[in-house]
Amino acid sequence: RRDDLSFCQEMKFKNKMVEYLTDWVMGTSNQAADDDVKCLTRDLDQASMEAVVSLLAGLPLQPEEGDGVELMEAKSQLFLKYFTLFMNLLNGCSEVEDENAQTGGRKRGMSRRLASLRHCTVLAMSNLLNANVDSGLMHSIGLGYHKDLQTRATFMEVLTKILQQGTEFDTLAETVLADRFERLVELVTMMGDQGELPIAMALANVVPCSQWDELARVLVTLFDSRHLLYQLLWNMFSKEVELADSMQTLFRGNSLASKIMTFCFKVYGATYLQKLLDPLLRIVITSSDWQH
Structure with missing residues (x-):
C-alpha cells in the first residue's frame, strides 16, 4: 500500500x-514446455x-546514468526496449490463440489466460506511452501504418486508451525540458x-542534514x-x-546557513580576495625594501 511506504527516490x-x-x-514468454508448465508460465507473465x-x-523512464548517451536518446532506447517486448508478447498471445481456436477443455482455459495477459499488456503499453510521449511517440506511431492488421488494431487500441486518459501532448515541444526546469x-x-x-525555507526544514552540502550548492x-x-x-x-543561543555560536555549527556561506565564499570569495590583496602583494613584490 502506498500509504505504508515512502521512498526518497x-x-x-x-x-x-x-x-x-x-x-x-x-x-x-517463449519457453517450450508441456501444458502444465505453460499454464504456470502464463500465470507468472500475468502477475508480472x-x-x-x-x-x-x-x-x-529514467535510464541508467554514466553510459555516455544523452538523456533523451537513452530514454528513447529504453522505451523501444519495453515497447518491443510488449509487442512481442502480444504477438505471442495472438499466435497461441490462433492455434487453440478449434480446441477445447484446458486449451480454452489457456485462451482465457492469454486474453487476460493481452489486456494487461495493452494497458502497460498505454501507460508507457502516456507517460513518455516525448521519447516514445516516434517509435510507436509507425505501428498505425503496419501491414499486419492485428498490429495496427493493437496500436489504435493503445492510442485510444491514452487519449481517454487525457495525455498532454505539449511535452512534445523541443523546449520541454528547459520549460520544465524553468517552472x-x-x-x-x-x-x-x-x-x-x-x-x-521549507526545503531547509525537511532536507536531511546529510544532503545540506548539495542543497546549499543548488540554492546558491x-x-x-x-x-x-x-x-x-x-x-x-x-x-x-533566530535559532542561535548566543553570539558566540553564530555560524559555528554544521547548519545550512553555514554551508551556504561557505559555498558563497568558495565561489565569490576568490575574486574578492584577488581584488583586495593583488595591489598590496604587487607593492610588496616590487618594493626594493623586500627584494633583499
Missing part, C-alpha cells in the same frame, strides 16, 4: 522494478504484467510580499541566476540568528 525505484519484472516476462501496469502509470526554478525562488522565501546557484542571492542570504542568516 521513488521514480528510480519504480524504474528498477519495471526492469526486473519485464526481465521475468522476457525470460518466460499486472504489476508492470501499475508501475508504469505516470512513470517517466521549477521559478517555484523554488518564489518570493513573498515581505521578502520571504517559502519554498526555499539558483538564486544567483535570478539575482536573488541577497534575499536568500538574508533569509538564511536571519533564521540562523
